[in-house]
Amino acid sequence: xxxxxxxxxxxxxxxxARSTDPRMKKxxxxxxxxxxxxxxxxxxxxxxxxARLSDSMFWSNVEQSSKQGRNRRPSSMRGANRFCCSxxxxxxxxxxxxxxxxxxxxxxxxxxxxxxLGGNKIHVYFxxxxxxxxxxxxxxxxxxxxLHAVWDDAIIxxxxxxTGSRYHFExxxxxxxxxxxxxxxxxxxxxxxxxxxxxxxxxxxxxSWEDALTWAYRDEHAKAITDGTYLSVEYFSTxxxxxxxxxxxxxxxxAASLEYALANFTICDET
Numbered sequence: 001x002x003x004x005x006x007x008x009x010x011x012x013x014x015x016x017a018r019s020t021d022p023r024m025k026k027x028x029x030x031x032x033x034x035x036x037x038x039x040x041x042x043x044x045x046x047x048x049x050x051a052r053l054s055d056s057m058f059w060s061n062v063e064q065s066s067k068q069g070r071n072r073r074p075s076s077m078r079g080a081n082r083f084c085c086s087x088x089x090x091x092x093x094x095x096x097x098x099x100x101x102x103x104x105x106x107x108x109x110x111x112x113x114x115x116x117l118g119g120n121k122i123h124v125y126f127x128x129x130x131x132x133x134x135x136x137x138x139x140x141x142x143x144x145x146x147l148h149a150v151w152d153d154a155i156i157x158x159x160x161x162x163t164g165s166r167y168h169f170e171x172x173x174x175x176x177x178x179x180x181x182x183x184x185x186x187x188x189x190x191x192x193x194x195x196x197x198x199x200x201x202x203x204x205x206x207x208s209w210e211d212a213l214t215w216a217y218r219d220e221h222a223k224a225i226t227d228g229t230y231l232s233v234e235y236f237s238t239x240x241x242x243x244x245x246x247x248x249x250x251x252x253x254x255a256a257s258l259e260y261a262l263a264n265f266t267i268c269d270e271t
Contacts, residue, residue: 030202030209042105043201046257049097050195052090053261098195099254105201106250108216108242109151111208119147119216126150126231127158147225151216155243158236176248189249195257204253208246215242 036044104110109119116122127143145154160169180186192200219225220234 030205032198032202042101042110043198043205045097045101046105046195046201047198049094049101050257050261052094053098053258054196054264095258098257102195102204102254102257103250105204106208106246106253107151108208108212108246109148111205112212112216117148119151120149121227122147122225122229123227124150124225124229124231126154126236147216150231151239151243155236155240159240159243173244173247173251176244177252180248180252186252189252190256193253193256194260195253196261200253204249207249211242211246215239 030043032043035041039045039048112118123144123146125143126145156169159172160166163169163172177186180189192203194200216239217225219229220232220238225231
């Protein structure tokens with residue numbers, strides 16, 4: 001199926017520019033058994049590696065206490081039973097993969113169309129009219145990007161330069177989290193926040209799919225972005241809040257997932 005999107009996220013049944021029409025969202029959804037063959041997809045990776053963190057094979061003298069119900073806010077890990085990790089490297093590896101894939105699945109173009117490889121085939125110009133030059137992951141300064149890289153790197157790079165440092169940009173993400181906490185919106189992020197649950201990780205992917213259709217694949221005038229498009233300052237300024245929101249949600253859900261997975265354990269000192 002040519003229009004399945006990469007990473008085991010929702011697919012688009014339409015091809016070309018029509019598949020970015022927000023009205024098409026209702027026509028396509030992610031079905032795990034169909035779209036994640038042999039668990040090889042972002043959703044599968046999140047659920048499998050998060051589950052591994054609480055697997056008894058990693059812990060010595062494990063006596064499982066009663067498990068918390070899923071899809072509720074996790075409690076603090078303080079006061080958890082003290083067990084020693086018997087395979088430190090495997091635990092670290094699982095933690096690295098969980099962190100990576102939870103971040104990935106919240107980037108809209110990681111859950112988008114396979115026809116353009118999540119925007120990798122859409123070459124655009126970005127940064128030529130912005131206040132600061134945009135530098136890519138290789139340290140090169142230019143305005144020739146693909147759409148996927150704009151959402152992976154360029155928008156964040158420009159935002160960091162605009163705020164003065166990565167530290168100040170991270171403070172802005174924390175502010176988004178604080179505002180979500182005070183408004184109650186954070187409850188929506190935490191309603192299904194257990195990374196071991198396929199349903200939760202699938203919902204995160206669906207959110208990114210909708211943001212890809214609404215924000216990534218269309219410009220500020222709702223016009224489809226095609227190869228050779230010049231992305232405007234307005235595209236950057238209107239998409240930056242989306243990037244911040246997705247980064248904030250990813251961080252909150254990652255923390256919750258780790259507390260669910262490690263609720264019954266604390267890592268012993270290696271000495």
